[in-house]
Amino acid sequence: MSVQLAMPKSWRIDTKPHKFCPGCGHGLVLKALGQAIDELGIQDRAVYGCDIGCSLLSWDFFNVDSIQTHHGRTTPVITGLKRANPDLVGIAYMGDGGGYAIGSQHLVNAAARNENITVILVNNTQYGMTGGQMAPTTMPGQKTETSPYGRDPQKTGYPTQGPEMVAAITREGAYVARGTVANPKQLKGFIKKALENQIAGNGFSFVEVLSTCPTNWRTNAEETWKFVEKEMTKYFKVGEIKVPEPRHEEGK
Amino acid sequence: MPEKPIKGEKRYFMTGNEVVAYAALAAGADIMYGYPITPQNEIMHYWTRMAPKYGKNFLQTEDELSAGFTTVGGVLAGRKSFTATAGPGNTLMQEPVSMAEAMRLPIVVVVQQRGGPSTATVIYSQQEVTMTTIGGNGEGFRIVYSTSSHQELFDYTIKAFNTAWKYRFPTFILGDGYQAKMRESLTMYDPEERGISLVPAEPYVGKPGTPGTDRPPEQYRNTYNVEEEIYEVVQNLARDFNAIASEVAEYESLAADRSEVVVVAHGVVSRAVKEAVNELREAGISVGYFRPVTLRPLAEKELREAADKARVLLLVESAHGQMARLIKEAAYGCKAEMIPFFKPGMGITAEEVAARVKSILG
CATH class of the missing domain: 3.40.50.970 (Thiamin diphosphate (ThDP)-binding fold, Pyr/PP domains)
Structure with a gap:
C-alpha cells in the first residue's frame, strides 16, 4: 500500500524532490499551477514553457509536455506554439528578470496583441540563478550583488509594476492579477482563472507571484516571510488587477 | 477554399x-x-x-x-x-x-x-x-x-x-x-x-494522450548539469549531421577536374562566374568552375578533388573571404593555390572574373 502523496496529479513524481533551494517559493507556485491544471483537466493539452534562471529547474517538473527556452524567450515560443495550434493551452513560466528585463519587449507586445496565452511571472526581487543581482523588481534600499549599498531609486529607478503595466496595455478580456506564495489558496485561484481565461479564448492572462529567495536574500525563515508579506507588499499590491467582463455563457 | x-x-x-x-x-x-x-x-x-x-x-x-x-x-x-x-x-x-x-x-x-x-x-x-x-x-x-x-x-x-x-x-x-x-x-x-512528395510535419508537444498516464511527457531542455551531458548532446548532433552531409550536399561544376584554374563562387556571383568560364573555354582557356549549392554542409569530396587537380582555385565572392574560409577549411592540404577575388558588398561581373583568370594564367 503506497502512501498517498500530497502532490498534484499533474506533477511528475520521479523528478521529486524538486531542484529548488530550501525555502524557495517556486515549489509553492508550481504546486498552485499543478492543482489548477488538475482541476481544469488540461494535463493532456497544456504545454508548459519555462525560461532561463531558476525557473529552468522546472523543465521536467510536470507530467505535461514542456519546453525550456532561452532567457526571456518563453513568451514568444509559447506565442508561436499557440498561434500554430490554438487547441493547446500555452503556459509561459518565467522570473522577473526574464519577463521585465531581457524579455520585456516580448511581454509588452504579446500583451498588446492580446495573445491568447497564460504568463506566470515569479517575482523574487532579484536574479536568483546568477547569484543575486539587482533586477527591475529590486526594492528601494534592497542590497543585491550589483547594488551592494542598496538600490538607489534616484540612480536605478523604482521597482517595475508589471501587472499594472500589463493591465494598462491589454484590452478587455485580458486577465491580470498579482498573487503571493504567502497565500497559496488565493494564488491557485488566480492561476486557475488565468488558465480558464485562455481556454475561453478571451486573451492575454498574466499572473505575477510574489515569491521568496532566502538564499540570495540571506534571510532566515522568519525574515523571509516578513520580507515577502510586509516589505514586498509595500510596492507590489496583491489582488486581481484586471478581470474580464462576464461572459454570457456563464449564465447557462 | x-x-x-x-x-x-x-x-x-x-x-x-x-x-x-x-x-x-x-x-x-x-x-x-x-x-x-x-x-x-x-x-x-x-x-x-x-x-x-x-x-x-x-x-x-x-x-x-x-x-x-x-x-x-x-x-x-x-x-x-x-x-x-x-x-x-x-x-x-x-x-x-x-x-x-x-x-x-x-x-x-x-x-x-x-x-x-x-x-x-x-x-x-x-x-x-x-x-x-x-x-x-x-x-x-x-x-x-x-x-x-x-x-x-x-x-x-x-x-x-x-x-x-x-x-x-x-x-x-x-x-x-x-x-x-x-x-x-x-x-x-x-x-x-x-513527383516531389512533401515530408509531413509532426508535433513535438501536444501529442495525443495524457502525459504520465498514456505516454511519457515530451520535455525539451537546453540546461545540463554536467559536462558529460552536453558533450553527449553535441556528439550526437555532430554524428547525425555528418551522417547526412553527403546526402544533403549539392554542387554544380564544369570541368573542375581537368582545368588549370577552377573558379569557386556561390549564389548570385556564380552566375557571373559561369558566364566568364563559358566564354573563356570557348576561347580555349583551361578554366572550370565549382559552385557549392549547399554552403553547409559542403560537397567536400568533390571540392577536394577539384582542389587537388587544379593549379589554382580562384575564390570569388561579394564578401571579404567568408566563403573562402569554408573552402579553405574543406580543402585543407589540397595542392591548388588559393587566390582571392573579394569585393565585399559589391556586384561582380563576368568581365571582371574573366580578366582575373587571364591575369592568373599570364
Missing part, C-alpha cells in the same frame, strides 16, 4: 521575394512569423495577401528574436513554420537558431543578404555567409542552400521544408537583395505533380 496555389506548370516573371512566398505555399507551409526588414519585406507582403485564401497564418512580431522564437514554437506545435530576415535581423535570429539546432527543430529561414553593418546597403552582398552557416553559440549544425536564380529560389524553398522536416535541422535559403528585388522568369509548379 482552394487547396493549392499552383496547378500544372506555368511561366512567371516576378521578383524573388514573390517567388519565395509562392514556393512556401507550394511547400505546404502553415504559418510565417516575420519582422519587417529590407530586402525581405515582400515575402511577408505576398504571404499575407495569399495566406488567408489557403487557410494559412501569419504573425508580425516585435523583433527578429521573437520572429525566430515564435517560428520555433510553431514547429514545436507540429506546423511547417518559417520566417525571413536579413542583416541585423539575421544577427538576432542566431539565438533562436541555436535553440532549434540543439533541439533538432526544423525551422526554415529565408535570408536575403544585405551589406553590413545595420542599414549599410540592401542590394548586393554575400556578407552573411559566416553568420548563416556557423553563427550562434553552437556548432553550426544547419543546412544552408545558396540560391542563384529565381528558379532556384522556387525549387530550393520547396526543398528546404522537405530537408528540414526529413533531417530535423534548421534549414536556410540564402539569397540576397539582388535576387529578392529583381524580376526574372521562372517556371512554377505543384511539387506533388512533379
Whole structure:
C-alpha cells in the first residue's frame, strides 16, 4: 500500500524532490499551477514553457509536455506554439528578470496583441540563478550583488509594476492579477482563472507571484516571510488587477 | 477554399521575394512569423495577401528574436513554420537558431543578404555567409542552400521544408537583395505533380494522450548539469549531421577536374562566374568552375578533388573571404593555390572574373 502523496496529479513524481533551494517559493507556485491544471483537466493539452534562471529547474517538473527556452524567450515560443495550434493551452513560466528585463519587449507586445496565452511571472526581487543581482523588481534600499549599498531609486529607478503595466496595455478580456506564495489558496485561484481565461479564448492572462529567495536574500525563515508579506507588499499590491467582463455563457 | 496555389506548370516573371512566398505555399507551409526588414519585406507582403485564401497564418512580431522564437514554437506545435530576415535581423535570429539546432527543430529561414553593418546597403552582398552557416553559440549544425536564380529560389524553398522536416535541422535559403528585388522568369509548379512528395510535419508537444498516464511527457531542455551531458548532446548532433552531409550536399561544376584554374563562387556571383568560364573555354582557356549549392554542409569530396587537380582555385565572392574560409577549411592540404577575388558588398561581373583568370594564367 503506497502512501498517498500530497502532490498534484499533474506533477511528475520521479523528478521529486524538486531542484529548488530550501525555502524557495517556486515549489509553492508550481504546486498552485499543478492543482489548477488538475482541476481544469488540461494535463493532456497544456504545454508548459519555462525560461532561463531558476525557473529552468522546472523543465521536467510536470507530467505535461514542456519546453525550456532561452532567457526571456518563453513568451514568444509559447506565442508561436499557440498561434500554430490554438487547441493547446500555452503556459509561459518565467522570473522577473526574464519577463521585465531581457524579455520585456516580448511581454509588452504579446500583451498588446492580446495573445491568447497564460504568463506566470515569479517575482523574487532579484536574479536568483546568477547569484543575486539587482533586477527591475529590486526594492528601494534592497542590497543585491550589483547594488551592494542598496538600490538607489534616484540612480536605478523604482521597482517595475508589471501587472499594472500589463493591465494598462491589454484590452478587455485580458486577465491580470498579482498573487503571493504567502497565500497559496488565493494564488491557485488566480492561476486557475488565468488558465480558464485562455481556454475561453478571451486573451492575454498574466499572473505575477510574489515569491521568496532566502538564499540570495540571506534571510532566515522568519525574515523571509516578513520580507515577502510586509516589505514586498509595500510596492507590489496583491489582488486581481484586471478581470474580464462576464461572459454570457456563464449564465447557462 | 482552394487547396493549392499552383496547378500544372506555368511561366512567371516576378521578383524573388514573390517567388519565395509562392514556393512556401507550394511547400505546404502553415504559418510565417516575420519582422519587417529590407530586402525581405515582400515575402511577408505576398504571404499575407495569399495566406488567408489557403487557410494559412501569419504573425508580425516585435523583433527578429521573437520572429525566430515564435517560428520555433510553431514547429514545436507540429506546423511547417518559417520566417525571413536579413542583416541585423539575421544577427538576432542566431539565438533562436541555436535553440532549434540543439533541439533538432526544423525551422526554415529565408535570408536575403544585405551589406553590413545595420542599414549599410540592401542590394548586393554575400556578407552573411559566416553568420548563416556557423553563427550562434553552437556548432553550426544547419543546412544552408545558396540560391542563384529565381528558379532556384522556387525549387530550393520547396526543398528546404522537405530537408528540414526529413533531417530535423534548421534549414536556410540564402539569397540576397539582388535576387529578392529583381524580376526574372521562372517556371512554377505543384511539387506533388512533379513527383516531389512533401515530408509531413509532426508535433513535438501536444501529442495525443495524457502525459504520465498514456505516454511519457515530451520535455525539451537546453540546461545540463554536467559536462558529460552536453558533450553527449553535441556528439550526437555532430554524428547525425555528418551522417547526412553527403546526402544533403549539392554542387554544380564544369570541368573542375581537368582545368588549370577552377573558379569557386556561390549564389548570385556564380552566375557571373559561369558566364566568364563559358566564354573563356570557348576561347580555349583551361578554366572550370565549382559552385557549392549547399554552403553547409559542403560537397567536400568533390571540392577536394577539384582542389587537388587544379593549379589554382580562384575564390570569388561579394564578401571579404567568408566563403573562402569554408573552402579553405574543406580543402585543407589540397595542392591548388588559393587566390582571392573579394569585393565585399559589391556586384561582380563576368568581365571582371574573366580578366582575373587571364591575369592568373599570364
